[in-house]
Amino acid sequence: MNKKLLLKLLTITLLFSFIVTGCQKKESANNSKEPEKATEVASETRKITDSVGREVEIPSKINTIAPSGPLAQIVLYTSNSDKLAGLAKPLSDKQKEYIDDKMDTLPVFGQFYGKNSDLNMEELVKNSPDVVMDIGEAKKSIVEDMNNLQSQINIPVVFVEAKLETMSDAYNKIGEIIGDTSKTKKLSEYCKNVIDNSKKTQIPENEQVSVYWAMGDAGLNTNAKESFHAEVLNLVGAKNIAEVEAQSKGGGSEISMEQLIGWNPQVILADNQNLYDMITTDPAWSNLDAVKNGKIYRVPSEPYGFLADPPSVNRIIGITWLGNLLYPQKYNVNIKDEVKDFYKLFYSCELKNEQIDKILENSISK
Numbered sequence: 366m367n368k369k370l371l372l373k374l375l376t377i378t379l380l381f382s383f384i385v386t387g388c389q390k391k392e393s394a395n396n397s398k399e400p401e402k403a404t405e406v407a408s409e410t411r412k413i414t415d416s417v418g419r420e421v422e423i424p425s426k427i428n429t430i431a432p433s434g435p436l437a438q439i440v441l442y443t444s445n446s447d448k449l450a451g452l453a454k455p456l457s458d459k460q461k462e463y464i465d466d467k468m469d470t471l472p473v474f475g476q477f478y479g480k481n482s483d484l485n486m487e488e489l490v491k492n493s494p495d496v497v498m499d500i501g502e503a504k505k506s507i508v509e510d511m512n513n514l515q516s517q518i519n520i521p522v523v524f525v526e527a528k529l530e531t532m533s534d535a536y537n538k539i540g541e542i543i544g545d546t547s548k549t550k551k552l553s554e555y556c557k558n559v560i561d562n563s564k565k566t567q568i569p570e571n572e573q574v575s576v577y578w579a580m581g582d583a584g585l586n587t588n589a590k591e592s593f594h595a596e597v598l599n600l601v602g603a604k605n606i607a608e609v610e611a612q613s614k615g616g617g618s619e620i621s622m623e624q625l626i627g628w629n630p631q632v633i634l635a636d637n638q639n640l641y642d643m644i645t646t647d648p649a650w651s652n653l654d655a656v657k658n659g660k661i662y663r664v665p666s667e668p669y670g671f672l673a674d675p676p677s678v679n680r681i682i683g684i685t686w687l688g689n690l691l692y693p694q695k696y697n698v699n700i701k702d703e704v705k706d707f708y709k710l711f712y713s714c715e716l717k718n719e720q721i722d723k724i725l726e727n728s729i730s731k
Contacts, residue, residue, distance in 0.1 A: 416526035450494035618719030
């Protein structure tokens with residue numbers, strides 16, 4: 366055979382061998398990556414334990430969260446507004462003055478709990494949030510409720526307890542869940558400082574100011590001493606005279622005018638401006654010491670209530686407000702400055718002086 370021809374044949378054979386071997390290596394390399402891919406998929410989720418001990422599998426990266434109700438909506442907005450997938454309740458015109466405009470463009474899902482329960486599961490599923498979060502007081506049926514909701518919508522549902530004295534822990538937990546503590550850490554520290562300072566400010570029982578919190582159209586509904594909604598009064602050291610059976614709903618417990626006259630509180634807190642106007646002018650209230658002495662104050666409510674309605678983050682500034690109102694020597698602060706700082710930190714809202722005056726209208730000593 367011609368040597369040149371033999372050399373060409375050998376060269377072709379070698380090249381073919383390299384090509385086949387190369388393909389085999391490539392295929393082998395691809396096969397070796399399959400377990401890595403499986404591991405990568407598995408790492409896209411993580412397990413967290415919520416406030417009632419439920420182990421919930423959630424995405425490793427949380428991009429969107431849906432609130433289960435108004436309380437959760439407020440806490441999540443202050444934690445990281447960019448992650449809100451929607452609202453539980455539309456914003457009122459008063460609330461819009463302090464809340465970012467982008468919130469008004471979000472879908473409304475409704476709320477899971479409460480007398481106005483109207484959660485739209487179809488709308489919730491359509492928007493496909495990474496997590497649904499319920500925040501607040503743990504109902505007796507909370508575990509069953511959260512599990513049922515999760516199975517119905519096939520979206521992770523997490524509960525975070527947020528009583529007044531656990532707000533600091535709640536913000537820490539939320540930061541852990543959303544994977545971003547840049548703001549929640551600051552909010553947690555603020556809550557802890559306010560609550561710790563209030564606990565240190567012990568008011569002897571014989572020095573406690575008796576208070577009636579007037580609610581409802583006639584002012585004869587109130588949040589009883591043991592109510593979740595009355596936690597601010599208890600923490601500050603106000604003597605909540607409404608020692609009646611506590612109701613779980615925000616409407617409070619109904620009392621009679623005869624009971625109120627018998628209690629004869631030193632201070633009356635009117636839940637809104639209409640009640641404030643009525644109590645200060647209605648002859649039926651005129652014999653109460655609080656009315657005679659001009660000790661009637663409106664509970665601040667913008668964008669949300671300082672005592673409740675709903676019992677959320679504004680209760681933290683509510684501690685400072687009520688403490689300063691009842692015990693100015695012990696809570697010796699400039700309440701207007703405190704309100705300004707709170708709104709800047711929690712709502713990213715730079716209040717003007719006229720806004721502060723509006724928030725505190727008929728709510729501070731003159």
